[in-house]
Amino acid sequence: MKKIRWSYPLFRIFGIRVDLHITFLLLLGLFCWEGHQAHQWAGALAAFIGIILAFTSVLLHELGHCLTAATYGIKTPRILLMPIGGMAQMTHIPRDPNAELKITLAGPLVNFVIAGLLFLIVGAPDMRFWYIELFSLNAMNLARLTIVWNLTMGLFNLLPVFPMDGGRILRALLAKRFDYLDATRIATYTAKVFIVIGVSLALMWGENYLMIALFAFIWIGGEAEYQQVRFLENYAGLTIGDVVTPWAGGPNDPALKNWPSLSATWPLEVYARHFETKPEAFYPVYHDGKFIGVVDTARLKSALHVAKQHRNEAIRQDKGNA
Structure with missing residues (x-):
């Protein structure tokens, strides 16, 4: 049975793949239908242009995040455009608060710059400026619509609503x-x-x-990211070697033959979820080519508890010496 694809690639920009979620077409169709109901085909065309302008602004907003993140060595494989906005899928979020601030502020700043540039074209607003026809093909009307959209998006995104x-x-x-x-x-x-x-x-x-x-x-996105951070923080800074337990049988013990070998230097967070799915497993661990013990998933919690105590004590000592 062929798997349903929910998003399709549009193009690449700055090496970032831009995908369109299929539900975007539903939003586009709905607005074009409403435009047709209001002003026939001219209204449908105005709705189409309005949606394209709005989501061009969304794309530029996300590129603001991505290009700023690139200055910190953070890559963005994909930007996904959806009916409710855009989502830049970065490889990771920086732990440095100042870096996260700059990357985050770059998005709304792009919206305010777009609005400012369009103000230079259409002139200073008066009371009539804010009267906008959603389905008018008038160029000034579309420019004002784009200004309002960018101001609204920039301000709405600044609400303290994680993520x-x-x-x-x-x-x-x-x-x-x-x-x-x-x-x-x-x-x-x-x-x-x-x-x-x-x-x-x-x-x-x-x-x-x-x-x-x-x-x-x-709500769902914020809770999912919090749980992800919670998971990663549990293992942050720890390696496979930190949770190794001794194994008296040696590396040639038949009990270990069905389990892949691990390196003591590998980050624990990468393998932790896999370990959780194997409640009774024994992974042989090597360091510099020497067998040093196993990851015993049945004893992983106790080994992790000890490792975290050592990690936290080291952090406290580093802060004390700073």
Whole structure:
């Protein structure tokens, strides 16, 4: 049975693959239909151009993040465009709060720069400026629509709702005073408060299903990233060698023949999830070609507890010597 593809590649820019989620076509079709209902084919064309302009702004927003991240050696294999916005899938998020602040602020800054440049073209706003027809082909109307969209996107992203930009800014600021996991947890809980308020307002103002769906996506994304950070923090800075236990039988013991060998220098976080799926396994561990013991998954929790104590003590000593 052929697997359903939910996204399709559009092009590459700065070495980053830009993909389009298939549900984007539903949003495009809906707006074009509404435009047709309002002003026939001219309205449909205006809706099409408006959506393209909006998502060009979304793409530029994400590129702001990606190109700033590249200055810190962080790669972005893909940007995914969805009906609720864009998502830059970076290889990792920097642990340095200052780096995360700069990378995060770059996105909304792009939106404000776009709006500022368009203001230079259309002139200073007056009361009539903010009256916009959604399905008008008038060039000035489309420019004003793009300005409003960029201002709205830039400001909305600055709300302290993790993992949106504002939530990441909050996490980066908190990380200057708290450890990374606590900063992420506080940012996640703060986001949930704002999401509850946002959903309540959306319900009060009518059937704002797209806004509710956006908040639901943000809630799920924030919780998923918090759990990921929580998992990684549990193993951060530890290697396979830190959880090795002695093995009296030696490397040729028949009990070890079915398990692959590991290096003591490999990062533990890469293999931890696999170990969790093997409750009774014995992985032989080597260092500089010498057998030093095994990773006994049945005893991994106790070995990890001791390793974390040693790690935390080393961190405290380093801070004391700083």
